[in-house]
């Protein structure tokens with residue numbers, strides 16, 4: 189048997205490469221490069237730890253548990269992308285709009301700047317609150 193076939197055989201029933209593993213392999217690369225240039229020994233150790241974790245997950249036979257971890261990672265990544273896009277939007281509009289959170293339902297409310305103290309009505313729960321714009 190060729191090595192590739194033997195490896196494929198050995199890998200069957202194991203988790204293999206998933207999104208989290210792909211992310212971790214990228215992270216390891218970045219950490220190693222930074223540690224190379226910055227001489228931060230700690231980063232090297234962290235990179236090593238991430239690599240061990242990545243291989244542990246790839247070769248793990250507990251596929252359902254690994255699947256769960258991967259889903260959590262995907263959720264986290266999705267949420268941070270949403271959060272990041274929101275921050276980007278706020279930054280782009282910071283001169284024309286103020287952003288407030290409704291004290292009741294945490295709904296985000298956008299109001300134009302430069303109107304002094306105003307009473308804002310939450311579009312979702314109709315709570316009124318006063319803010320300076």
Ligand SMILES: [Zn+2]
Nearest residue numbers: 290293310313
């Ligand atoms: Zn509200």
